[in-house]
Amino acid sequence: MVVGSMLHINGKPTVHFSCKSNHDRPSYIPKPTAVKMTTITTTTITTAPSILQPYWASLQADIEAHLKHVMPYKDPLVVFEPMHHLVFSAPRTTVPALCLAAGELLSGDRHQAMAAASALVLLLAANHTHEQIPSKPKPMSRPKSNTMSFRAFSPGIELMTGDGLIPFGFELLSRSCDSVQENSDRVLRVIIEISRAVGSKGLIDAQYKKKLLSESDGGESCHVERIMDIMEKNEGGLHACGASCGAVLGGGSEEEIERLRKFGFYVGMIQGMVNEGFWEEVEVVKDLAFKELQYFKDNNRDVDAISSFIIHV
Amino acid sequence: MVVGSMLHINGKPTVHFSCKSNHDRPSYIPKPTAVKMTTITTTTITTAPSILQPYWASLQADIEAHLKHVMPYKDPLVVFEPMHHLVFSAPRTTVPALCLAAGELLSGDRHQAMAAASALVLLLAANHTHEQIPSKPKPMSRPKSNTMSFRAFSPGIELMTGDGLIPFGFELLSRSCDSVQENSDRVLRVIIEISRAVGSKGLIDAQYKKKLLSESDGGESCHVERIMDIMEKNEGGLHACGASCGAVLGGGSEEEIERLRKFGFYVGMIQGMVNEGFWEEVEVVKDLAFKELQYFKDNNRDVDAISSFIIHV
8 A cells, every 4th residue: 555645636636644543444444544646536426337237237227117116107297207307317326236136145036125225226316316406506407318417406396306205215115014024124124224324324424524525625634534434434334234235135144134234335445445546455345345255155155146246346 | 164255365365266176185174165364374384282282292392302312412413413403493293292192092101102203203303404495595693592593504414414314213213113012014104104294295295385385476266275285285194194103003903093093184184274264164173083082982092181182272
C-alpha cells in the first residue's frame, strides 16, 4: 500500500493520511491509508458493475419481472406512473440480485428470496428518489429515456412517491409469508435486517456523512477514514444485508447466514474500493470473499454462480 | 341534511353539490351533500381532540414513555436529536392511542399492542415531517418550544430523518415478535395493515388528493365528495388501521378485528367531520360507532374506556 500519496479533491492534489481508528470497523478489512491519484467522488452510489455478467443480469431481469407483476401499471396512473418510473429508472445495484443469489445458493430455488430482493429494489429506489430531491426547485421535463438525468416529476411527487414505496416494500415482504413453509419468523428477521441496513444507523447515516464530507473544505486529513466509514454502511452494509436476507429466506443456518453476510460485505466493499481507486485493497478483500465461499464449497454447494459477483468486478 | 347549502372557500360563499358517486365508499357512511356555513380547510390533519380525555392522555403518555425507552437520546446526537425532536413535536393524533385501547379491550393488557402503537407514532411523525418540507427553502431557527411552527432543522435533515423513522417503525414492530406467544403471523399482519394505511393507496393518496384540492380554483362542484374521499383515507383509514392493529395484537377473532376496524373508521370520520363542520352526519356516525361497541358489550367486554374516543368528540 502507498502511504501518504496523492488525493485529488476538486482537482487539487493533496496528501492525506488516516487520522483516527474506527472501533466499529471489522478488523479483517484492510484500511487504505491514503488514496492514489484518483478523484474522489463523494456522490458515488452503489451501482451495478459496468460489466453486466449474465448471472447478475438474469437475476435482475427476474426481479424486475416480478416487480412489474406485483406493481402493475394501472389506475390511478397519477400514483402508478411515478412509482413505475422512479423504481425502474433508479440506478441498478447488485444488492437485490445478491439477495436472490444467496437464496439460490442455499435452497436451490432462485425465487426463494424474491420478496426480499423486490423490497430492496423498492427501498433503494425510494432512497435514491429522495436523494435526488433538490434543495431548490428545478424546471421539470417529461421523461424521454430511462435515466434520471432530468426531473420527470415535481419534487413533491417524488417525495410522496418515495414515501409510498417504502411501506410497499415492507408490505411485499410481509405478504410473502408462506403458511406451508411456516417462515414468518424468517420474514420478520429479514424485515429487521433491511430496516437496519437502510435506516438511521445504516444507509441514512452513510448519506448524512457523505453530505458532510462533500461540504467539507478538503483541509482535513481524515478523508480516507471517512470514505471507508461511508463505504462500510453504503456499499458494504447494503450488500451484507442483501446476502444475509437471501440466506435467511433460503433456509440457512446461523453459520451460513453469517458467512454470506460477510461475503456480501466484501462484495460491496470491493465495488466501493474500485470506485475510489483502492486497487491494492481490492485484491485483499477478494481473497477474503473467496475464503467465505470456500466454506460452502467444502459443504458441496455450487459456488460458481455467486462467485461471479467478485470475479467480474 | 341540508342539500345545496353554503360552502365558504377563501371567504367566498358558493353552493356545492356532490356530483359523482364513489363506489368504494362504505354504504353505511352518510355522505354530506353539501357543507354548511363553514370554511373548508384542506390542510387539516388528523389531530387529537381538543379535549384531552384522561384515558386518551394516559395511553398517549404510555406510548411516548415507551418510545423514549426504545429510542434513547444518545450519540450520535446528530442523528438522535432530530429524530427525537421530529417525533415528539409532531401533532399528536388519536390513532396510536386507539390502537392500544383496542388491544386492551380484547386482551386486558394495555401494553399488548405497544409495538404497533409506537410504529404508528413514528410513521405518522415521518409523514408529517415530510409534509412540512417546503418546496422553497425557508430560514432555519433553533427549536424554542414544542411546536412545529418554525423550522428546527434543514429540509435535508428532515427528509433524511423521516426516511430513517419509517424503517425504524417497521423494525420495532418486527422485533416485538414474542416466541412465547408465537405471534409472528399477527405481527406480519399488522405490518401489512400499517403499510397499506400509510402507503400509496392510503395516507399518501389522501395527501396527494388534498394537494390537488388545495390547488383547485374552487369552481368545481365536487368539493364535498372529494373532501369525504380524503377523510376516508386520512382520518378514517388511519383510525381503522390503528384499531384493527390493536385488535390483531390483542388476539382478536376475525369478527372482533373487523368490528374494531369499523369502529376505528367511525372514530376517524367523526373527527374529520367535526373539523369540516358536518355536524348532522357526526351524530349518525356516532350511532354507528356505538353499534359496533354494543357487540363487545354483549360479549361481556368493558367498553367504557374505548367509548371515550367518541363520547368526548
